[in-house]
Amino acid sequence: MSTALPIRPVLHSEWIKIRSLRGSLAALIAVPAATVGIQALAAAAIGQSERGALGEDPLFASYYGILWGQIAAMAFGTTTLAAEFHNGALRTSLAAVPGRTRFYLSKMTVIGGLALAVGLVTGFLTFVAGQAFMGPYALHLGDPGSYRAVVGSGLYLALIALLAAGLTALLRSGALVLSLLIPLLLMVSFIVGAATGGVAEFLPDRAGQLVMHGAPGDHLGPWSGLGVLALWAGAALAGGWLAVRRRAA
Secondary structure (H helix, E strand, O other): OOOOOOOOHHHHHHHHHHHHHHHHHHHHHHHHHHHHHHHHHHHHHHHHOOOOOOOOOOHHHHOOOHHHHHHHHHHHHHHHHHHHOOOHHHHHHHHHOOOOHHHHHHHHHHHHHHHHHHHHHHHHHHHHHHHHHHHHHHHOOOEEHOOOOHHHHHHHHHHHHHHHHHHHHHOOOOOHHHHHHHHHHHHHHHHHHHHHHHHHHHHHHHHHHHOOOOOOOOOOOHHHHHHHHHHHHHHHHHHHHHHHHHHHO
16 A cells, blocks of 8 residues: 555645745745836836837836746745755655655645746736836737736746746755846846847746747747746756755755
8 A cells, every 4th residue: 555645735735834934925925016016116107208118029018027026936936945955844844745756746836836826917917007007008908919928927937936946956055046047037148148149039038038028039939938948947847856856855
């Protein structure tokens, strides 16, 4: 007879952990707060000054705030994993759930599920709140690409959270992961993009954000770009899984 725990209690225990970690819960709440808030403030401040004030692509301009919301998504992924590597928490977790793969997949399922749910709500609210201040330059739900951008932005935030979580499992340091990812997503991709052109499309943020663009990139379309981000996240998750399986707790 198998002694493995049913999956539902394991998932529930991971949700309890996240709910009890103030840093993780605060980061999750910050995803919509930062994204929607900054989008609304930017639109209210300059959205009606001239066409294209928030960017040449009006659809992607509807998600200006996601540049900051993604930092909160990264913080959610990193803090949730990093908590396992402090004060012997991982040993306790593995004593309760002896199967390392089951433990890891359960944790990532909860992180991804919560990030996706919050991300989808964030995507919808960001679009609606931002366009409310755009006056004659406003887009509307039903305009070309709008529903894709709403759903894609939620998927983007979930994949960013999983990318950060996988890297944290691999490196065992949330601070190190954030110190690598934040400059990569906020500065390096723009510098590389200016220097190399289309090659930057294959970086995780540039590729994933194409789903929120009105026009395809030079090499990738909206969904293929999101697929490239999914490959980055999958590689990080695979590396994290190997690290959790092979390293001592």
